[in-house]
Structures are given as structure tokens and as C-alpha cells.
Amino acid sequence: xxxxxxxxxxxxxxxxxxxxxxxxxxxxxxxxxxxxxxxxxxxxxxxxxxxxxxxxxxxxxxxxxxxxxxxxxxxxxxxxxxxxxxxxxxxxxxxxxxxxxxxxxxxxxxxxxxxxxxxxxxxxxxxxxxxxxxxxxxxxxxxxxxxxxxxxxxxxxxxxxxxxxxxxxxxxxxxxxxxxxxxxxxxxxxxxxxxxxxxxxxxxxxxxxxxxxxxxxxxxxxxxxxxxxxxxxxxxxxxxxxxxxxxxxxxxxxxxxxxxxxxxxxxxxxxxxxxxxxxxxxxxxxxxxxxxxxxxxxxxxxxxxxxxxxxxxxxxxx
Amino acid sequence: xxxxxxxxxxxxxxxxxxxxxxxxxxxxxxxxxxxxxxxxxxxxxxxxxxxxxxxxxxxxxxxxxxxxxxxxxxxxxxxxxxxxxxxxxxxxxxxxxxxxxxxxxxxxxxxxxxxxxxxxxxxxxxxxxxxxxxxxxxxxxxxxxxxxxxxxxxxxxxxxxxxxxxxxxxxxxxxxxxxxxxxxxxxxxxxxxxxxxxxxxxxxxxxxxxxxxxxxxxxxxxxxxxxxxxxxxxxxxxxxxxxxxxxxxx
Numbered sequence: 001x002x003x004x005x006x007x008x009x010x011x012x013x014x015x016x017x018x019x020x021x022x023x024x025x026x027x028x029x030x031x032x033x034x035x036x037x038x039x040x041x042x043x044x045x046x047x048x049x050x051x052x053x054x055x056x057x058x059x060x061x062x063x064x065x066x067x068x069x070x071x072x073x074x075x076x077x078x079x080x081x082x083x084x085x086x087x088x089x090x091x092x093x094x095x096x097x098x099x100x101x102x103x104x105x106x107x108x109x110x111x112x113x114x115x116x117x118x119x120x121x122x123x124x125x126x127x128x129x130x131x132x133x134x135x136x137x138x139x140x141x142x143x144x145x146x147x148x149x150x151x152x153x154x155x156x157x158x159x160x161x162x163x164x165x166x167x168x169x170x171x172x173x174x175x176x177x178x179x180x181x182x183x184x185x186x187x188x189x190x191x192x193x194x195x196x197x198x199x200x201x202x203x204x205x206x207x208x209x210x211x212x213x214x215x216x217x218x219x220x221x222x223x224x225x226x227x228x229x230x231x232x233x234x235x236x237x238x239x240x241x242x243x244x245x246x247x248x249x250x251x252x253x254x255x256x257x258x259x260x261x262x263x264x265x266x267x268x269x270x271x272x273x274x275x276x277x278x279x280x281x282x283x284x285x286x287x288x289x290x291x292x293x294x295x296x297x298x299x300x301x302x303x304x305x306x307x308x309x310x311x312x313x314x315x316x317x318x
Numbered sequence: 319x320x321x322x323x324x325x326x327x328x329x330x331x332x333x334x335x336x337x338x339x340x341x342x343x344x345x346x347x348x349x350x351x352x353x354x355x356x357x358x359x360x361x362x363x364x365x366x367x368x369x370x371x372x373x374x375x376x377x378x379x380x381x382x383x384x385x386x387x388x389x390x391x392x393x394x395x396x397x398x399x400x401x402x403x404x405x406x407x408x409x410x411x412x413x414x415x416x417x418x419x420x421x422x423x424x425x426x427x428x429x430x431x432x433x434x435x436x437x438x439x440x441x442x443x444x445x446x447x448x449x450x451x452x453x454x455x456x457x458x459x460x461x462x463x464x465x466x467x468x469x470x471x472x473x474x475x476x477x478x479x480x481x482x483x484x485x486x487x488x489x490x491x492x493x494x495x496x497x498x499x500x501x502x503x504x505x506x507x508x509x510x511x512x513x514x515x516x517x518x519x520x521x522x523x524x525x526x527x528x529x530x531x532x533x534x535x536x537x538x539x540x541x542x543x544x545x546x547x548x549x550x551x552x553x554x555x556x557x558x559x560x561x562x563x564x565x566x567x568x
Contacts, residue, residue, distance in 0.1 A: 173434070174432060176435060177430055177431050177433055177435055180431075181418070181422060182419065182423070185419050191406060192408065192477070194389070194391050195390050195391075195394060195399070196394060196420045196481060197394030197423050199391050206429075
């Protein structure tokens with residue numbers, strides 16, 4: 001079988017879909033597409049922990065919000081030209097914070113880890129809301145300035161597309177690297193990982209730092225879409241949505257989370273136009289997918305591809 | 319030369335005394351069987367030696383170096399490697415990838431984040447050597463969960479061997495196997511013991527196997543080491559007959 005083609009097919013689709021929008025997309029489409037790629041980066045970075053390492057963090061919004069606030073507040077204070085620099089500072093800050101939080105939470109197992117990450121995120125959300133003199137409180141921050149070049153939806157989309165693509169490419173390399181193989185090993189059998197001479201905690205912490213850094217980039221980019229940010233970016237429903245989208249798309253596949261985000265946001269947009277009960281419809285779709293296809297949308301397509309392949313592929317494997 | 323030395327090792331689980339003042343010395347190149355009834359503390363002893371649990375008191379020395387309380391991953395780097403009673407595998411991965419992961423760890427590539435894992439020739443050669451030696455060639459593309467029970471146990475040992483152990487500990491290598499598989503496994507253990515110049519310790523219930531291949535047999539009962547010696551000595555030892563075998567086994 002043409003292995004190279006199979007590995008590259010998702011990338012081809014990625015560039016075809018998100019690249020063509022640069023030439024064909026209207027204002028509204030570009031706005032939606034910006035959200036999809038940025039939240040897609042968030043979800044793929046989250047999935048380094050969840051689908052790959054088997055760590056369910058319920059608090060990744062902390063790094064998303066942090067990235068957004070660092071970028072937003074810096075641009076607001078120092079001017080639009082600082083926006084791009086702030087995008088570089090955001091992941092550094094997030095990685096620093098992740099070392100601290102990771103050291104405290106990653107030694108706990110399963111549900112305790114999940115609960116602690118949730119608690120941290122809610123704590124930061126609380127601070128963000130209450131400390132209004134610094135963060136703008138409930139209102140968040142509006143009219144975040146950007147450099148001239150990035151003004152306008154299309155320019156900003158192209159800018160985001162380039163950064164997101166580089167980030168996703170790096171995460172894709174990680175997924176296929178020795179380190180990625182160790183993370184998958186940790187998910188399946190952490191005891192065995194210790195008994196091949198590797199320190200489980202250290203690998204988990206590095207995964208947590210990497211995931212958090214890329215999440216902050218996504219948060220920082222989001223600050224530029226509507227030029228406004230709000231404390232809800234920290235709140236637990238933000239983390240929860242990313243988890244849902246990842247499961248919807250398929251957590252065992254690298255591009256699954258991005259597909260989940262795209263479906264979720266498109267449904268929200270399309271159904272939201274015709275009924276105010278859109279979340280009910282999305283909920284029903286979620287339940288159906290999770291119950292019938294626990295491997296997500298990617299799982300569905302693989303299922304049918306498998307049925308199809310079995311008809312012709314018998315000769316190879318008698 | 320003594321490879322592994324235990325000095326007055328004790329361990330309690332609540333009121334249960336699972337290791338009672340165990341003192342023993344395992345010589346380099348020895349193939350040792352540890353036998354004893356269920357609940358005698360054999361697996362606990364393995365767990366203490368491999369760093370999975372720490373003894374309450376006493377000390378464990380490896381090549382003359384104190385290792386009591388050391389972490390498993392550091393002991394693996396020193397050459398103490400184990401296989402498990404229930405094969406401990408990366409169950410969703412292929413046979414090849416199971417060994418590959420161990421080989422990556424052995425060659426210190428585990429921290430490489432952005433390199434493609436297929437680029438390491440030395441690692442790949444290492445894997446193919448292990449696959450071939452343990453008779454897993456041809457099965458390398460099967461997922462671990464697709465293997466027979468016997469092959470899963472072999473793969474578990476393959477992972478351990480990939481780490482180039484000096485001291486190899488096998489916890490019931492033939493547990494749950496068919497008679498055929500038992501014979502194969504017994505031969506395999508004897509062969510790799512010599513070929514890789516190992517010091518091997520294994521826990522076993524199958525007495526034919528124990529008396530067939532072990533140089534030295536050590537008997538644990540209720541956490542206590544009650545006898546050690548070669549097959550003949552053990553079979554004639556009154557304490558062993560009394561406490562464990564119940565009748566002379568010949």
C-alpha cells in the first residue's frame with residue numbers, strides 16, 4: 001500500500017480546505033475558519049495529554065486564557081506592534097506556569113489529576129473576574145490593537161493559518177517521534193515504562209509543558225480574532241468543550257480533534273441560525289456519536305474504510 | 319562473584335509478614351528458581367529486588383552496591399530487569415513497537431521530540447536481533463493483544479532482554495501455558511541464560527521445569543527462606559518436604 005500517501009492525505013485535505021478559504025471565503029466564512037483552526041490547535045495540543053498520554057486535564061483553559069490575556073493585555077499596554085511579540089511571550093509564560101502546576105498535579109492519578117487541574121483553572125478564572133482593575137473583570141478587554149498588516153479578517157486569518165500550521169506540524173512530528181512513542185506507552189502501561197528504565201513523571205511533565213505552550217499560542221491568536229477577550233476563556237466549560245470536540249472527532253487520531261472542532265463550530269453556526277436550541281441538537285449528536293462510535297468521527301470513517309478494504313485486500317493476508 | 323545479595327530483608331503488609339529476615343546471595347551466572355506455595359512472598363521478593371516496593375528494613379546489594387529503595391528505572395539502567403507474572407505489554411501496539419519502545423529507551427532516544435522515530439538504524443537492528451532470537455519474527459506486525467498467551471509471555475521477556483540485563487527476573491514464566499509452550503519456554507530460558515550471560519532468577523510452580531533447569535533452588539514458605547540447594551538437595555530436604563512438597567517429589 002502507498003504508505004506515504006496515507007500519511008500525507010490528511011495534510012493534503014488540511015491545505016486544500018483551509019488554504020482555499022484564503023481565496024474563496026467570505027467575511028463570515030473566514031471568521032468561522034479562524035475559530036476552527038485556532039480552537040483546532042488548542043484541541044490537538046490538548047490531545048497530546050488526553051488521547052496520547054492518557055491524561056484527562058480538565059483545566060487546559062487556564063493556558064488558553066493565559067495566552068489570550070498576556071497577548072491582549074500586552075498589546076493593549078504597549079501598542080499593536082507588540083502583538084506579535086506577545087504571541088511569543090505567551091507560550092513561555094504558559095510553560096513556566098505548567099511546570100509549577102504539573103509538578104503539583106501530575107503525581108496524582110486519574111480522577112485526582114483531573115479534579116486538581118479543574119480546581120486550578122477555576123482559581124485562575126476567579127482571580128481574573130475579581131481582579132478587575134488589572135484584568136478588566138467580567139467585561140474582559142476590548143479593542144485589542146494589532147499591527148496594520150494584520151488588520152482585517154482575511155489578513156489575520158492568513159497570519160493565524162501560518163502559525164497554526166507550523167504548530168500543528170511540530171505536534172505532528174512529536175506524535176511520530178520517540179518521545180511520542182513513550183507517551184503512548186505511558187497511556188497503555190506506565191508500570192512497564194518504569195521497568196524499561198524511563199521516568200514516567202518526567203515524560204508526563206514534558207508533555208504537559210509542550211501541550212500548555214501550544215495552547216497558549218492558540219489563546220493568543222484568539223485574542224486577535226474579535227480583538228476582545230473575556231474571563232470565560234478560563235472557565236471550566238471552555239476546557240469541557242475542547243474535551244467534547246476531541247472525543248467527537250476522535251482522540252486516537254492526530255487530526256481527529258481538529259475535525260471535531262470543525263464539526264462542532266459548523267453545527268453551532270448552521271443550527272444556531274435556525275433555532276435557539278442549537279445546543280440541544282449538538283448534545284443529541286454528541287450522545288449518538290459517543291454511544292455508537294466511541295472512536296469519534298475518524299473512527300466512523302475508518303470503520304467504513306475497513307469494510308471496504310476487506311473486500312479486496314484478502315490476498316495480502318491469507 | 320556475588321551479583322545479588324539480600325541481607326535480613328523484612329517486609330510487612332499490615333499484620334502479614336511477607337518477607338521474614340531473608341538473607342541470600344546469588345552468584346554471577348547462576349540460574350536460580352524460587353519456589354514456594356501461593357502467598358509465600360515470591361512476587362513480593364521480586365518487587366523488592368526490582369524497586370517496585372521498598373523493604374521495611376534490611377538491605378539489597380547489586381554487584382556490591384546498595385540498591386535498597388532505588389527506583390525501578392534506575393535499577394533497569396544498572397541491569398536489573400524483569401518480566402511479569404501477567405505479561406506487561408503495550409497492548410495496542412504491534413509486537414515490533416513493543417520492542418522498539420524498549421530499544422529506544424535503551425539507546426537513550428526517548429527524549430527526542432521532533433525526530434522521526436524511523437531514523438535510528440542501531441535501534442532497528444537491535445529490535446530485529448531480539449525479534450529473531452526470541453522467535454517472534456513474522457509476528458512483528460501483529461498487535462500485542464492479538465498474540466496467544468504464550469507469545470505474550472515471550473514478548474514480555476523480549477522487552478526485558480532488549481534492555482540488556484545483567485540480572486533477569488522472571489515471575490512465573492510458564493504460568494497459564496500449554497504443555498507444549500512450557501517446554502519451549504523452558505528451553506528458551508536456559509538458552510538465553512547462557513547466550514546473554516545472564517544471572518537469572520525465576521519464580522515457578524512447575525516442578526519438572528524447576529528441577530530440570532535450575533542450578534540452585536530456593537524455597538520460600540510464609541515469607542521465610544527455608545532451604546537452598548541444588549535439585550537433589552531440595553528434594554531430600556526434610557523441611558521442604560514437610561512445609562511445601564508434602565511428599566517427596568521425584
